[in-house]
Amino acid sequence: MVSKFQFFFINFLLITSIAFAQNSSDKVALSALLIELEKTYEIKFSYSDNDVKDVFINSPKKGISIDELLSYLNKKTFLQFKTLDNRYVTVSFLNKSISICGTIIDANFLKPLLLATVKVNGYKLGTTTNQKGEFYLQNVPVNATLSFSYISFKTKTIAAKELFSTHCKQIFLEEETEQLSEITMPKFLTSGLQKSADGSTVLNTEKFGILPGLIEPDILKTIKILPGVESVNESVSNINVRGGTNDQNLMLWDGIKMYHSGHFFGLISAYNPYLTKKVAVTKNGTSTAFSDGVSSTINMETANRITNEFSGGAGFNLLSADAFVQVPLKENMELHISGRRSFTDLINTPTYNNYFSRSFQDNSVASSTVNNSESKFYFYDYSLKFLYDIDYNHSIRANFIHIKNNLEYLEKYTTNNITIEENSTLKQENLGANIHWNADWNTKFSTTFSAFFSDYKINSSDYNKDSDQLQTQFNNVLETEIKLDSKYEFSDIFHFKNGLVFNEIGIRNTTTVNAPTFSTTVKNVLLKSAFYSELEYQKNNTYARFGLRANYFYEFQKFVIEPRINIRQKINNEFSLKLEGEFKNQTTAQKIDFEENFLGIEKRRWILSDNINTPIVKSKQASFGVEYTLNKLYVDVTAFYKKIDGITADNQGFYNNTQTLNSIGNYNIKGIEFLVNKQTKNISTWLSYTYAVNNYSFDIFNPESFPNSLDIRHSVSAAFNYDFTKKFKLSFGSVLRSGKPFTKPIDGNETIQDGNRTIVNYNNPNQERLDSFFRLDFSGSYNFDFTKDIKSTIRLGITNITDRKNIIDSYFIVDETSENNVKRINNYSLPFTPNLSFRIQF
Structure with missing residues (x-):
């Protein structure tokens, strides 16, 4: 029943709403009202059109006198209405x-x-x-x-x-979700993945949905679902974009160039995704603001806005635990903190055991139970960000990140009733810091001044009890950079960007051996600067970016000019065309030592270009594609060509007779990428296929041209996401690809003598292929709220549901007990591996 008071109150609201609606609808343009009033009162208003433009008022009551009318107009506007005689009224500013x-x-x-x-x-x-x-x-x-x-x-x-x-x-x-260009596809494959107008793929970790096998928005694992992005050994530290090596990816974290990307020797990303808000992946047509990374640019950015709210989150999985908080310090000052550490040195979970076996298979660490030895492994990472808004025109941001992996291997053996312990260690870490000052000088012109340093180290000491030899290796990369970037907006359509960069990088490699006594240290330093400029145009159906970057290398007294182009044209509501091209260079590369490895673990050491034995690596790349979008169906077909000059044999990871040769060559890859993605309210399903031919060319090799070690001819992936509700989601996915090339020994002549050593006598390089790789993954996610402000998520992920034994690499060693004096060693992918995570966010 409705009480009298309720009845009266409801009617009062209705009457008030109707009256308000009527008053609102009575508002008219003053310019139109004056024409009507001239006819009604037979008077003439004298005014300038600019003075009454965009002025709206409620119509005056009918039947009032001229004096009452002019009084009303004076009161409701900032204009002065004054009568000259009975017929003329002047209209002018009452106040300026x-x-x-x-x-x-x-x-x-x-x-x-x-x-x-x-x-x-x-x-x-x-x-x-x-x-x-x-x-x-x-x-x-x-x-x-x-x-x-x-x-x-x-x-x-x-x-x-x-x-x-x-x-x-x-x-x-409205929030500007993407600085470089606007988001054109708000949901791509899964929620949190987006397509930008410039063609880059953006991962918004806050809105991340679900992907097969993943229990969190692992930054580097996520981008592996993109066409043309592979990892021949499953490692996020070995991401191969359009046939490029992992060291040809520019990895940026809040403007800091990072040289270390993976924990657990590459099986999981080293960057905490819960404070990293946005990741942009660019394969081609890169902005001239970025150098290095001749294969791709992976640009990670953390939250950059002061929220004035205390918030955070924490969680754990079967490998590690992490937490992050955003702490307001003042109205214009805030601190963001994140940290993660594994508990693998305390608890051995099934996930850890599989990861450990996968990383250290076929070496002394993996066989520790047999050799009366033990190992301890852990990793951690943490980051800090300080945000300070000086005023409404100027802001300062400062960042710090530290990533570390630590492995300790203890061997125990007894000689003459005396137990001797020998400890071997392997430590990898990357420190980085950045500060930048943003300034908006007016509505059209802004600048950003930034500086960063990145310090990467890998330090190992390996004791071999059989030879009673202790070997230590040290690799250090120290890079500093100062950068000034400016942006001028001619209009909403044209943006003009310029920048100046000064960069210094030093790399040191040290090796020592105690028996026989040996020590070597190689240190190189390279100073370079660059000026870049680009014009960006975006209007209606057209996006275009043209740029030029000029690099100068002081030690080499050499200029390298790099043009860049990125064009996207929408033909109609369904079809779009895209054209991308770029020249790029990089001066760092990773040397892979198989003979000077650590405990049998492949180890990569950074080296610096000297413009002689190790030249500047240069790339030329072009791609053309067609996109089709209709009713949440997205189809993308892209053809690409890329050539990389200046590569050396010792950074290609050859398992053959060429791995010790100092030869300079190139590789070229051409192929086509296909992706189809269909979405409904509750379903997102996609299929991607990449066909590519990737060949080396080295003048001193025989044959000169042969398949690249990363030549994956065919690669197919498919996935099916289903949202039962907004809280409960499932995802299935599979990967099927050609096996990678490898090299066999010569039949009947498998070994040869090299001085006092017997070595494997390999056949022509990369003439054989491993069996095809296939894996089926699953993940599930469920969200629930503890309270209004505390939300939680539980996720289950399973890698390799079928437990298929995929061979991801194969090589041969001398073994006199084996047939033909050689033994084949196979490295396998992860077996059936479950993982579970639980998170809360507040």
Whole structure:
């Protein structure tokens, strides 16, 4: 039953709403109203069109006198209506300036924005918003325009006349989700994956949905689902983009160049995804702001906006535990902290055992139970970010990251009733720090000044009890960079970017042996600078970016010019064309030592170009594609060609007679990528296929041309995601690809003498292929809330459901007990491996 009070109150609301609607609908343009009033009162208004433009008021009551009419108009506008005689009325500014107020609000979350910028264009007049997002301004020229801006939000411009009102108006700002270009495909394959107008793929970790086998938005594992992105040995440290080696990927974390990317020797990403908000992957057509990485650019960015809210999260899986927090320090100051550590040195889970066996198979570590020895392995990473908004035009951001892997291997043996312990260690770590200052000098011109250092180290000591020999190896990369970047917006359509970079990189390699006594140290330093410029155009159906980068290498006294191009043209609502091309270079590479390895583990050491034995690596790449989109069906077909010059034989990972040769060559790859993705309300399913031919060319080899060690001719992946509800999701996926090339010994003459040593006599390189690789993965996710502010997620992931034994690499060693004096060693992929994670977020 409805009480009398309720009945009265409901009717009051209805009447009030109707009255408000009627009053709102009575608002008319002043220019139109004056024409109507001239006819009604038989008078003539004298005014300038610019003075009454964009002025809207409620219509005056009918039947009032001229004096009452003019009084009403004077009261409701900032204009002065004055009679000259009975027929003529002049209209002029009562004041040249007005007072305005408003509230600036986040359009997505409907929250007020603190310290948002309010500027009167063309005048030295402006202010910032308070905690409630409110602002007040006096003496604003009535014909002026105002700009409203906030860091990482789109700037909005409004005429002062539109803000003149007895009530403060609300102004909504939209978040700028992608600085380089706008997002054109908000959901790609799974939620959290997006396509940008410039062709890059963006991973938004906050919105990450689900992918086969994954229990978290592992940054580097996620990008492996993209066409043209492979990992021939399952390692995230060995990501091969369009046939390139892993050291040809530029890895950036908040502007810091990183030289170490994986924990557990590459099986999981070294970057905590829960503080990394956005990852952009670019295969071709890269912005001129980026150098190095002749195969791809992987640009990771953490949260960059001050929220003034304490938030965070924590979780664990069967390998490690992590946590992150965002802590407001002041209204314009905030600190972000994240940390992760494995508990593998304390607890051995089934997941850990499989990962450990996969990383250390066929060496002394894996057989520790037999050799009366023990091993301890752990990893950790942590990062800090300091955010400070100086004012509405200037902001400072500072970052620090530390990544480390640590392996200790203890051997015990007894001689003459005396137990001797010998310890071997392997440590990998990467320290990085960055600071940058953003400045908006006006609504069109902005600059960013940044500086970073990156310090990578791998330090190992390996004791061999059979030869009573202790060998130590040390590899250190220290890079520093200073960069000034500017952006000028001619309009919303044209953006002009320029930059200047100074960079110094030093690499040191040291090896020592105690018996016989031997020590060598090689240290190289390279200083380079670059100037880059690019013009970006985006309007309606066209996106285009043209750029040029000029690099100068001081030690070599050499210029390298790199043009870049990226064009996307939408033909109609369904079809789009894309064209990309670039020249790039890089001066670092990884040397792979199989003879000087550690405990049988393949170890990669960074080396620096000397422009003689190790030249500057240069790439030329072009691609052309067609995209089709209709009713949540997305099809992409892209043909590409890439040639890389300046590679050396000792950084290709050859298992053959050429691995010790110092030869310079190139490889070229041509192929086609195909992807089809169909989405419905609850389903996302996709199929991708890549066909590529990848060949080496080395002049001193016989034959000169042969298949690349990363030549994967055919690669197919498919997945099916199903959202039972918004909280419960499942994902199945599979990968099927050609086996990688490898080299066999010569039949009947498997070994030869090399001085006092017997070595494997390999046949022509990469003439054989491993069996095809196949894997089926599964993952499930369920979200639930403990409270309104505390949310949680539990996820289950299974890698290799069928437990298939995939051979991912194969080589031969001398073994006199074996037939033909050689023994084949196979490295296998992960077996059936489950993993489980639980997270809370607040």
